[in-house]
Amino acid sequence: MLIPHDTRIALETVVDLVNTAPESDTGDGLAELPALYAFAERHDISGVGTLGEKDLRAVQDVRDRFADIFAAPDARTAADLVNGLVAAAGTTPQLTNHDGYDWHVHYFAPDASVADHLAADCGMALAFIVVAGEQDRLRRCEAPDCRDAFVDLSRNRSRRYCSSRTCGNRLHVAAYRARRREAAR
Numbered sequence: 048m049l050i051p052h053d054t055r056i057a058l059e060t061v062v063d064l065v066n067t068a069p070e071s072d073t074g075d076g077l078a079e080l081p082a083l084y085a086f087a088e089r090h091d092i093s094g095v096g097t098l099g100e101k102d103l104r105a106v107q108d109v110r111d112r113f114a115d116i117f118a119a120p121d122a123r124t125a126a127d128l129v130n131g132l133v134a135a136a137g138t139t140p141q142l143t144n145h146d147g148y149d150w151h152v153h154y155f156a157p158d159a160s161v162a163d164h165l166a167a168d169c170g171m172a173l174a175f176i177v178v179a180g181e182q183d184r185l186r187r188c189e190a191p192d193c194r195d196a197f198v199d200l201s202r203n204r205s206r207r208y209c210s211s212r213t214c215g216n217r218l219h220v221a222a223y224r225a226r227r228r229e230a231a232r
């Protein structure tokens with residue numbers, strides 16, 4: 048599956064946003080305004096200007112919608128959710144090659160709020176995944192105490208954990224120790 052650079056970046060933004068949810072083990076990573084500023088900076092969301100409580104609540108709402116799309120049982124459900132999200136945000140497709148990137152399309156409107164910016168551009172990245180028939184790559188980590196969202200971009204769609212270094216490795220070690228204990232009996 049060929050995923051353009053900007054789509055890949057937008058998907059990383061979606062994953063990061065979904066994983067700030069209050070039910071993740073680190074608590075709500077987007078509870079206060081400074082966290083929203085940090086998030087916008089981390090993901091190069093330019094021109095956000097001064098952010099307020101309204102922006103915070105709107106982004107939290109977009110976060111819930113992205114989580115719903117991750118949980119969508121089929122493409123039809125995902126498509127309806129993406130359509131609703133993108134329509135509400137309003138879009139102005141615009142070709143750009145800023146900052147040395149190849150030509151790609153920005154979808155957010157010029158004066159979009161940070162929430163609408165995220166809904167438009169990340170919503171379209173999720174739309175691209177649905178169009179490619181790859182909606183089942185939007186996954187949750189299978190580690191029982193993690194459940195973080197991730198996008199499985201592996202060739203054979205075999206990824207089960209948010210990170211092989213943390214969750215995958217942790218479970219491997221646990222399984223290995225259990226086998227050793229079993230063998231030592």
Ligand SMILES: [Zn+2]
Pocket residue numbers: 053143145148151153
């Ligand atoms: Zn761009």
Ligand SMILES: [Zn+2]
Pocket residue numbers: 188189190193194195208209210214
């Ligand atoms: Zn995990």
